Amino acid sequence: MPQSTLCAEVQQSMDRTELKNTLREEGSSSLKAIHPDFFQKVADYVKELEEEIDKVNNPRSVESRMLEDELQSAMTDVEVIFIRRLKKTIITATTTAFSNRSPQDIQKLLPEEKRVYDALMSSINIARQELLEPIFDPRAVGKLKKNRKDGLAPEPMPDRTTQKKAPEPDLAEPGSPAQAVRDSQEKEAMGKSNINEEFVVVRILENLPTLKAMDNRNYTLHAEDVVVLPALNAKGLVKRNVAQMITAD
Numbered sequence: 061m062p063q064s065t066l067c068a069e070v071q072q073s074m075d076r077t078e079l080k081n082t083l084r085e086e087g088s089s090s091l092k093a094i095h096p097d098f099f100q101k102v103a104d105y106v107k108e109l110e111e112e113i114d115k116v117n118n119p120r121s122v123e124s125r126m127l128e129d130e131l132q133s134a135m136t137d138v139e140v141i142f143i144r145r146l147k148k149t150i151i152t153a154t155t156t157a158f159s160n161r162s163p164q165d166i167q168k169l170l171p172e173e174k175r176v177y178d179a180l181m182s183s184i185n186i187a188r189q190e191l192l193e194p195i196f197d198p199r200a201v202g203k204l205k206k207n208r209k210d211g212l213a214p215e216p217m218p219d220r221t222t223q224k225k226a227p228e229p230d231l232a233e234p235g236s237p238a239q240a241v242r243d244s245q246e247k248e249a250m251g252k253s254n255i256n257e258e259f260v261v262v263r264i265l266e267n268l269p270t271l272k273a274m275d276n277r278n279y280t281l282h283a284e285d286v287v288v289l290p291a292l293n294a295k296g297l298v299k300r301n302v303a304q305m306i307t308a309d
Contacts, residue, residue: 074105076130083137086144091152093168094145102138106131149173153180157188258291262303 079102085092095101109131116124149169156163157180169177259275264285271279274290281287286306289297297303 074101074134076134079105079134079137083141086141089148091145091148091165091168094170096170098170099138099142102134106134106138109134145170145173146176149177150180153177153184157181157184259288260291260294261286261288261306262294262297263306264297265302265304268297268302 082092082094082098109127113124113127113131116127118124119128152163152166153176166174166177264281264283264287266283268281271281271293273279273293279287279289294303294305298305
């Protein structure tokens with residue numbers, strides 16, 4: 061069966077272009093609405109690709125290799141889409157909790173993502189009441205303990221716009237909760253979870269062009285620089301004899 065016919069059959073449930081377009085759109089910082097059945101359609105797409113590979117039953121054939129490449133690409137793409145959307149869900153919850161602003165674009169979340177958002181908001185609210193409420197309103201401590209004993213959900217934090225309060229964190233500043241979330245998710249493009257995320261110290265032996273490392277950061281390296289790099293990148297430079305590993309004595 062010609063490759064074009066195979067692909068046409070496989071793409072009935074999920075068009076490859078649709079998956080790539082979604083991946084590209086999710087590269088922005090804003091939440092995007094996707095079809096409620098998006099992930100199920102991808103699951104069907106992957107299953108059909110696997111079935112077509114089995115039908116070809118010749119791993120060395122051109123058809124099998126092309127289908128295998130498409131399968132691996134689809135699985136990587138949908139994983140990155142999931143991680144990017146989860147990252148934006150976490151950032152939205154954190155931003156809303158620390159800014160007292162009404163949430164925006166929450167309706168664009170899938171039901172499963174909305175449950176993550178609600179759970180994060182609840183956890184943040186509990187932490188704020190337990191840690192900040194005794195400072196801002198000591199009288200509320202007794203009520204908080206009573207609610208917890210009775211198994212009641214924590215009440216929303218009161219609006220303190222007219223009361224003395226701690227400075228609202230700048231979510232764009234290093235060290236803020238939202239920035240910490242951003243930093244922790246920067247490794248999303250690294251692909252599968254078996255990538256070694258260990259960091260090591262190396263000495264650079266010669267000037268090198270800017271390197272985009274596995275932690276998704278750009279490094280401009282010069283001779284005699286001593287830097288901390290992801291282990292995978294560091295080992296690659298050492299293997300090329302352009303860096304030297306530095307170990308603790």
